[in-house]
Amino acid sequence: xxxxxxxLGDAWKPGAHGRMLGGAGVxxxxxxxxxxxxxxxxxxxxxxxxxxxxxxSGLALxxxxxxxxxxxxxxxxxxxxxxxxxxxxxxxxGATYRAAITTDxxxxxxxxxxxxxxxxxxxxxxxxxxxxxxxxxSLAAFPxxxxxxxxxxxxxxxxxxxxxxxxxxxxxxxxxRAFWTSLCHASEEVGYxxx
Amino acid sequence: xxxxxxxxxxxxxxxxxxQGDGNRTRPDPASTDQATWNDYVYDxxxxxxxxxxxxxxxxxxxxxxxxxxSTLTHEIRSVALTRDAGHRRSGGHRxxxxxxxxxxxxxxxxxxP
Ligand SMILES: [Zn+2]
Numbered sequence: 001x002x003x004x005x006x007x008l009g010d011a012w013k014p015g016a017h018g019r020m021l022g023g024a025g026v027x028x029x030x031x032x033x034x035x036x037x038x039x040x041x042x043x044x045x046x047x048x049x050x051x052x053x054x055x056x057s058g059l060a061l062x063x064x065x066x067x068x069x070x071x072x073x074x075x076x077x078x079x080x081x082x083x084x085x086x087x088x089x090x091x092x093x094g095a096t097y098r099a100a101i102t103t104d105x106x107x108x109x110x111x112x113x114x115x116x117x118x119x120x121x122x123x124x125x126x127x128x129x130x131x132x133x134x135x136x137x138s139l140a141a142f143p144x145x146x147x148x149x150x151x152x153x154x155x156x157x158x159x160x161x162x163x164x165x166x167x168x169x170x171x172x173x174x175x176x177r178a179f180w181t182s183l184c185h186a187s188e189e190v191g192y193x194x195x
Numbered sequence: 196x197x198x199x200x201x202x203x204x205x206x207x208x209x210x211x212x213x214q215g216d217g218n219r220t221r222p223d224p225a226s227t228d229q230a231t232w233n234d235y236v237y238d239x240x241x242x243x244x245x246x247x248x249x250x251x252x253x254x255x256x257x258x259x260x261x262x263x264x265s266t267l268t269h270e271i272r273s274v275a276l277t278r279d280a281g282h283r284r285s286g287g288h289r290x291x292x293x294x295x296x297x298x299x300x301x302x303x304x305x306x307x308p
Contacts, residue, residue, distance in 0.1 A: 065204075080256035149255045
């Protein structure tokens, strides 16, 4: 097992920061999944991939744009037509999916070392994210489980709502430190805790 | 300007990249017909009104979209995945026959997916 090295480096400063008035408005965590895998279905094979996600990860995705499911240690969501991101705290998911999905049905790309996962949670999570992305983060428009693809000044981001006041963000590893720092700056006014 | 991606929903213009005029098709790469290539590379309808164009949702799902947009008002008439909207078949719009379904489109003829 390879020891994971966070790209956040010294930008990861555990503890309470910013304008803490009666507690932190948001909490920032790097969740460090062992596996981040992208699955792409050939046209007409979307259902096959959705079935495979159910069989391998135990996550039953609805057939619809951005549909997803999040559990404590694993999650999956659609982020583009026929494309899905599957995440697991355990390592080795890429190899499992490569064995399960043949080239007749689609393609498997292991992004475990290519993405950094950041969890933003708390009462002011929607507020902080709305500073970055021109999306409606309200629970009605962005229900739990839903995933989206978007970008903040060319920093590509995939976002899944994994709780009523919790979002998991996936950004390119090479942009992660800068993006994390931006998240910290944007969270100062509501007070934030880094764990 | 907001473009409603069929997959992602309404998104701001900054997430999209313009990929060019959607009223033309690249000629056969083996073709050495200069008129055909000239038509493809240089000739444009230069529409004042509904114009078919290709956009990529580069800051989102990254699919290519066929958008019919009014060049007068920026009003978006329709958006479809380019893979569903079909390809332009003619070598160039100036060659399109009247009534040819492969000719330049008007927005009203475009169907939502
Ligand atoms: Zn899109």
